[in-house]
Amino acid sequence: MERRTIFPGWLLPVALVLPQLALTVVFFLWPAGQAIWSSATRTDPFGIHTRFVGVENFADLFIDPLYIDTIWRSVLFCVCVAALAMGSAMVFAVAADREIRFRGLYRILLIWPYAIAPAMAAVLWILLLHPQIGLIGRWLNRIGVAWDYKLNGFQAMLVVILASAWKEVSYNFIFLLAGLQSIPRSVIEAARMDGARGFFRFRTVVLPLLMPTVFFLLVVNLVYAAFDTFGTIWAMTSGGPGKATETLVVKVYRDGMVNQDIGSSSAQSVVLMLGVIVLTALQFRFLGRRSGGA
Amino acid sequence: MASLVLKDLSKSFGNVAVLHGIDLTMQSGEMLVIVGASGCGKSTLLRLVAGLEAPTSGRILLDERDMAPLDPAERDIAMVFQNYALYPHMTVFDNMAYGLRIRGLARGDIKARVESAADMLGLLPLLGRKPRQLSGGQRQRVAMGRAIVRQPKLFLFDEPLSNLDAKLRVQMRAEIRRLQRRMGVTSLYVTHDQVEAMTLGDRLLVLHQGRGVQLATPMEVFDRPANTYVAGFIGAPSMNMLPATLSHGGTAAVTSLGAVIPFADGRRPGEDGRRLILGIRPEHVALDPAGVVLQIDLVEPLGSETVVIGRLPDGDLFSVKLPGASPSAETIGVSIPPDALHVFDAETGLRLPGGSAP
Amino acid sequence: MNGRIDWPAHVVLVLGAVLFLLPIWLVVTGSTLDPDAIARGELSLVPRLGGLGVYASVMTEGSPGAGPVWRMLMVSAGMALTIAFGKIIISVLSAYAVTFFRFPFRMTAFWIIFITLMLPVEVRIIPTYSVMSDLGLINTFPGLTVPLIASATATLLFRQTFLAVPDELMEAARMDGAGPWRFLKDILVPVSAANIAALFVILFVYGWNQYLWPLLVATDPKLDTIVIGIVKMIGTETKTEWNRVMATAVLALLPPIAVVMLMQRWFVKGLTEGDK
Numbered sequence: 022m023e024r025r026t027i028f029p030g031w032l033l034p035v036a037l038v039l040p041q042l043a044l045t046v047v048f049f050l051w052p053a054g055q056a057i058w059s060s061a062t063r064t065d066p067f068g069i070h071t072r073f074v075g076v077e078n079f080a081d082l083f084i085d086p087l088y089i090d091t092i093w094r095s096v097l098f099c100v101c102v103a104a105l106a107m108g109s110a111m112v113f114a115v116a117a118d119r120e121i122r123f124r125g126l127y128r129i130l131l132i133w134p135y136a137i138a139p140a141m142a143a144v145l146w147i148l149l150l151h152p153q154i155g156l157i158g159r160w161l162n163r164i165g166v167a168w169d170y171k172l173n174g175f176q177a178m179l180v181v182i183l184a185s186a187w188k189e190v191s192y193n194f195i196f197l198l199a200g201l202q203s204i205p206r207s208v209i210e211a212a213r214m215d216g217a218r219g220f221f222r223f224r225t226v227v228l229p230l231l232m233p234t235v236f237f238l239l240v241v242n243l244v245y246a247a248f249d250t251f252g253t254i255w256a257m258t259s260g261g262p263g264k265a266t267e268t269l270v271v272k273v274y275r276d277g278m279v280n281q282d283i284g285s286s287s288a289q290s291v292v293l294m295l296g297v298i299v300l301t302a303l304q305f306r307f308l309g310r311r312s313g314g315a
Numbered sequence: 316m317a318s319l320v321l322k323d324l325s326k327s328f329g330n331v332a333v334l335h336g337i338d339l340t341m342q343s344g345e346m347l348v349i350v351g352a353s354g355c356g357k358s359t360l361l362r363l364v365a366g367l368e369a370p371t372s373g374r375i376l377l378d379e380r381d382m383a384p385l386d387p388a389e390r391d392i393a394m395v396f397q398n399y400a401l402y403p404h405m406t407v408f409d410n411m412a413y414g415l416r417i418r419g420l421a422r423g424d425i426k427a428r429v430e431s432a433a434d435m436l437g438l439l440p441l442l443g444r445k446p447r448q449l450s451g452g453q454r455q456r457v458a459m460g461r462a463i464v465r466q467p468k469l470f471l472f473d474e475p476l477s478n479l480d481a482k483l484r485v486q487m488r489a490e491i492r493r494l495q496r497r498m499g500v501t502s503l504y505v506t507h508d509q510v511e512a513m514t515l516g517d518r519l520l521v522l523h524q525g526r527g528v529q530l531a532t533p534m535e536v537f538d539r540p541a542n543t544y545v546a547g548f549i550g551a552p553s554m555n556m557l558p559a560t561l562s563h564g565g566t567a568a569v570t571s572l573g574a575v576i577p578f579a580d581g582r583r584p585g586e587d588g589r590r591l592i593l594g595i596r597p598e599h600v601a602l603d604p605a606g607v608v609l610q611i612d613l614v615e616p617l618g619s620e621t622v623v624i625g626r627l628p629d630g631d632l633f634s635v636k637l638p639g640a641s642p643s644a645e646t647i648g649v650s651i652p653p654d655a656l657h658v659f660d661a662e663t664g665l666r667l668p669g670g671s672a673p
Numbered sequence: 674m675n676g677r678i679d680w681p682a683h684v685v686l687v688l689g690a691v692l693f694l695l696p697i698w699l700v701v702t703g704s705t706l707d708p709d710a711i712a713r714g715e716l717s718l719v720p721r722l723g724g725l726g727v728y729a730s731v732m733t734e735g736s737p738g739a740g741p742v743w744r745m746l747m748v749s750a751g752m753a754l755t756i757a758f759g760k761i762i763i764s765v766l767s768a769y770a771v772t773f774f775r776f777p778f779r780m781t782a783f784w785i786i787f788i789t790l791m792l793p794v795e796v797r798i799i800p801t802y803s804v805m806s807d808l809g810l811i812n813t814f815p816g817l818t819v820p821l822i823a824s825a826t827a828t829l830l831f832r833q834t835f836l837a838v839p840d841e842l843m844e845a846a847r848m849d850g851a852g853p854w855r856f857l858k859d860i861l862v863p864v865s866a867a868n869i870a871a872l873f874v875i876l877f878v879y880g881w882n883q884y885l886w887p888l889l890v891a892t893d894p895k896l897d898t899i900v901i902g903i904v905k906m907i908g909t910e911t912k913t914e915w916n917r918v919m920a921t922a923v924l925a926l927l928p929p930i931a932v933v934m935l936m937q938r939w940f941v942k943g944l945t946e947g948d949k
Binding site (some may be wrong): 046 | 678679681682683685689690692693694696697699700703711712713734757764766767769770771772773774775776777779782785786788789790791792793795796797798799800801802803804808819820822823824835836838841843844852853854855856863878879882883884885889897898900901903904907916922926927929930932934938940941945946
Binding site for chain 2 (some may be wrong): 695746841842844845846847848849850851852855859863864866
């Protein structure tokens with residue numbers, strides 16, 4: 022994909038691209054390089070001696086049952102968040118695609134939540150689910166459920182999944198609605214005349230045509246759940262109680278900044294890097310276009 | 316008022332040669348139409364003159380100045396694009412003023428020029444609008460206005476009418492002609508539409524597969540086409556082409572059906588039996604009850620005329636254009652009047668003019 | 674379908690709207706209530722007009738755990754605007770260079786920029802922190818913003834749009850005498866205005882909502898963004914004055930929501946069109 026008509030000369034474009042290249046080298050490539058380097062080193066507890074250990078950090082990671090636990094926990098978390106966020110967004114999008122009154126209003130009401138920060142979603146849900154002051158939290162305790170996500174690991178996981186999925190619904194909604202609207206009306210009408218009704222029509226005609234959007238959103242949602250949810254989780258539970266809500270990215274932060282275990286944290290970063298690269302590569306291979314959002 | 320000379324101009328894209336040795340000398344104030352089928356290289360030729368592409372070999376001289384080292388902006392040439400290429404975010408006024416602003420003209424001068432051009436084109440009430448608020452014909456005129464205000468040495472038109480509907484095309488054709496005559500600017504106009512070519516050009520350059528095949532006035536191209544390609548391209552419906560051989564010592568031709576047609580304009584060189592192609596325009600075919608029988612396949616009534624398409628006894632397609640209403644028979648008799656005959660060499664396709672020595 | 678009300682759709686959509694409005698409304702209401710009442714669990718769905726004074730108070734004095742809210746709002750606004758404008762400018766220039774010109778190592782430059790897509794900040798936090806430290810950018814405003822300006826999504830989006838600009842538009846401009854700078858300034862940028870508007874929304878929200886990065890890079894409370902501030906407030910297990918926390922939350926949410934609502938049409942167009 023190139024332009025046929027271009028401007029002559031090379032000095033100007035080099036000057037134009039230099040700022041971004043410089044920033045990329047300094048803030049992406051150099052740290053990434055350092056991460057890879059650090060992942061292959063280990064520092065003694067006093068921070069004085071650092072030695073090169075090759076893939077030992079990685080080996081240690083993968084034989085550590087806690088790390089494996091974290092991986093499974095993260096996978097569970099990501100899948101639940103993606104499923105919940107995409108499923109509800111789909112329901113809303115289908116409803117908003119119909120020819121009903123106040124359609125425009127409903128859309129605005131489902132689009133504005135895009136502005137909410139992951140950390141703010143946490144704050145809002147804390148205010149709702151807090152055992153003492155949250156509307157829902159108090160109600161649960163009143164009806165006999167022993168509700169305290171600060172103490173109960175299962176409840177903590179539930180809470181972070183809920184808050185994380187809630188935040189992402191809006192983004193999915195925007196894309197799914199656009200996807201639905203790009204399906205030609207004539208195709209739907211043909212299906213209706215062929216006798217396909219309701220969910221059957223959705224499953225056999227609409228959904229297949231929506232697949233590119235769905236696949237794209239799936240990748241975006243998984244990446245979101247894996248990384249952007251740091252704010253939500255850290256604000257709500259700090260990865261606790263214990264390790265109940267410690268996902269991979271939370272662990273990287275905790276091991277690196279809190280526990281100062283640079284080697285292990287870097288190794289984990291590298292593992293995550295590889296995961297993102299694979300996911301993004303898959304996305305581009307299958308879609309051939311860029312991803313949306315920042 | 317500028318003269319344009321093209322000397323042996325050629326262009327290849329990689330291994331693909333698109334233009335071969337085009338020679339052209341234009342008179343000042345002339346409207347020259349470059350016409351040919353799609354892919355014949357006419358747009359490429361225009362873009363070479365504009366400076367948007369560089370020639371592989373040959374020279375372009377405007378007012379005797381070699382254009383090769385000059386950027387498009389420096390050539391003092393204005394171009395009207397096929398898709399108008401209006402700046403979508405600027406008003407009509409700004410679209411026309413843009414080139415002048417870049418050249419640093421004073422505000423007052425710009426305003427005067429733009430308004431004068433807008434007046435000429437009937438655009439004065441639209442000066443404040445944006446392109447998306449205009450119809451196709453209006454956008455077309457803005458594109459022309461943009462070229463006019465530049466007061467260039469040369470106008471280039473790249474199939475400007477092809478995106479308009481038929482009726483608008485006829486209207487705009489006349490307007491372009493009128494404007495060009497009035498302004499007297501040397502103009503190069505590219506089209507694949509032979510009617511446009513015939514009506515607009517002072518002279519035509521017919522291009523075929525990157526080669527200039529004929530450079531002449533419209534009537535000359537019509538009456539004396541240089542080869543079978545030009546003969547078939549200009550005129551609608553196309554000229555009928557019949558295989559024949561030279562006979563009677565070069566003074567007549569014998570068609571494959573055996574009809575003998577004497578030459579009304581002199582002999583043709585070569586030996587009897589030389590293979591020829593005879594051309595006769597459908598409108599020149601004569602109805603002759605004693606002539607060759609044409610089996611009618613299709614009758615196209617056009618109102619003032621009728622086109623009859625049929626088959627000759629040997630199976631060849633043949634068309635006849637008749638004034639008035641259509642014949643109701645299944646066959647008609649046709650013959651070729653000798654004074655409307657065109658003679659071409661069968662091998663080269665070139666026209667064989669009459670009056671050569673035996 | 675005409676004339677009959679589609680109840681299922683309405684119900685679903687109303688539920689959806691409520692799902693997002695309810696927490697916000699509760700927070701708005703809660704901010705006006707008496708903090709002790711909240712701590713006792715007496716929440717209501719109706720705001721108490723007398724409690725609106727909390728906003729002024731929180732702006733100037735802040736809450737236990739965080740400084741004055743007006744300062745945090747300034748930091749957040751500064752961050753969001755710097756990131757939005759910075760990223761747009763850099764990306765327009767890079768995308769322009771890569772699509773409208775040819776130069777040696779052009780594609781290499783493009784791929785290097787492209788790689789950044791695969792490296793969200795969460796993946797390189799520790800080393801980026803040490804780079805910042807080496808550059809002396811910890812606890813500085815540039816430290817907060819500059820590393821977030823470099824990533825590639827905007828560049829890719831602009832590249833996509835620039836590739837689609839009609840050849841004739843560029844040729845007409847060339848013939849009018851426009852060189853590369855003029856073309857960029859007078860034609861390309863205005864024509865891409867919708868994309869730029871959409872990106873502004875996306876990047877403003879992105880910048881405003883940052884949590885991990887400011888957490889890492891700024892320990893000086895004067896550089897707290899409002900998002901950081903709120904989480905800090907919640908974190909203090911001492912007597913949290915919940916009405917102040919809620920008021921701060923409302924203030925934290927208003928600017929990004931306002932930006933999204935005001936520019937909603939361009940925003941949706943820009944997000945979805947780039948993909949199709």
